[in-house]
Amino acid sequence: MSTNNIRPVSLELHPIETGNYRIATPAIQEFYELIIRCLRYRTSGALIYGPSRIGKTRSIEYLRLLLAEKYPKITTYHVQAEHKPRHAEGPFFSSLLEAVGYPEPDTGSNPTKRIRLNNKIKEACSRAGSGTVIFFIDEAQRHSENEYEWLRDVHDHLDRQQIKLFTFLVGQEDLFSTKVNLQCAGKTQIVARFMVEEFAFYGIRNVQDVATCLAGYDNSTFPRNSDWTFTRFFIARGVDSGYRLVDDAQVLWDAFSSLHNKSGLPGKLEIPMESFTRTVEIVLKDSQALDEVKYRPAKSLWVQAVRNSGYVQARIAVGRTLSEFNHVA
Incomplete structure (x- = not known):
């Protein structure tokens, strides 16, 4: 040298x-392999959980950069699930609009927000030349059953537009409990869509x-x-x-x-x-x-x-x- x-x-x-x-770790490498496996087998969702401050959020940022380099036609978004006193449809779609880069995410009615979200994603896919989208939802343990149902609506709408949405739920250990509780409650439509694969993130x-x-x-x-x-x-x-x-x-x-x-x-x-x-x-x-x-x-x-x-x-x-x-x- x-x-x-x-x-x-x-x-x-x-x-x-x-x-x-961002520096790669063995856990990030396993997370990346999970993503590629889901893309290959068209598995629409997975959950990644672990204690706070262990590096999960940094891993999202690293993986988005890596995917942009390796698979430039795939559109990725980092969605931040926020703590809310009540789980309303408007704030939920505002957080998604903010993630996809809509300039005024808090404005408009709920139906209008849905339309804006879908249009924004379709525009991004058109620019990228691919119908593949990835949502990384950070702090996903904050989401309620209703929010997963609204997310399922987004998934279904995009699917009708020939856009495949893959969702990676990233959160603390409560996220694993959320899956267990949904399974016990018979909410298979949510589990089968967003929680098929699991990965315990580690240090x-x-x-x-x-x-x-x-x-x-x-x-x-x-x-x-x-x-x-x-x-x-x-x-x-x-x-x-x-x-x-x-x-x-x-x-x-x-x-x-x-x-x-x-x-x-x-x-x-x-x-x-x-x-x-x-x-x-x-x-x-x-x-x-x-x-x-x-x-x-x-x-x-x-x-x-x-x-x-x-x-x-x-x-x-x-x-x-x-x-x-x-x-x-």
């Missing part, structure tokens, strides 16, 4: 500084997962297609001397494991993506001023970064072990 260490752009513009980047569970994620920083570049990997942008001399973040996978895993055990947290170690990325960002930023030939971050730096990552606070906030939600789909 080049020894010219003059950065091509300002440090303030780097994705690590702006937070505008970083072992040193191999850590290595996979660290390799993402070592291989991602900014500017794109340059030789300025994320790691090199902050540790140029160290990287040019052979260092890679993946070299410290065991060090990082051990630091999290030690903190987990010393804090008396229950269950096996499973690192939420938010805590992991914050740790790596701290190490990269602090290493910038320390960078030199043959530099590599000290073990103490990793340990301190893990302590400042918010991991313990996140686990206490969840209030139970992450692993207990890893149901087998």
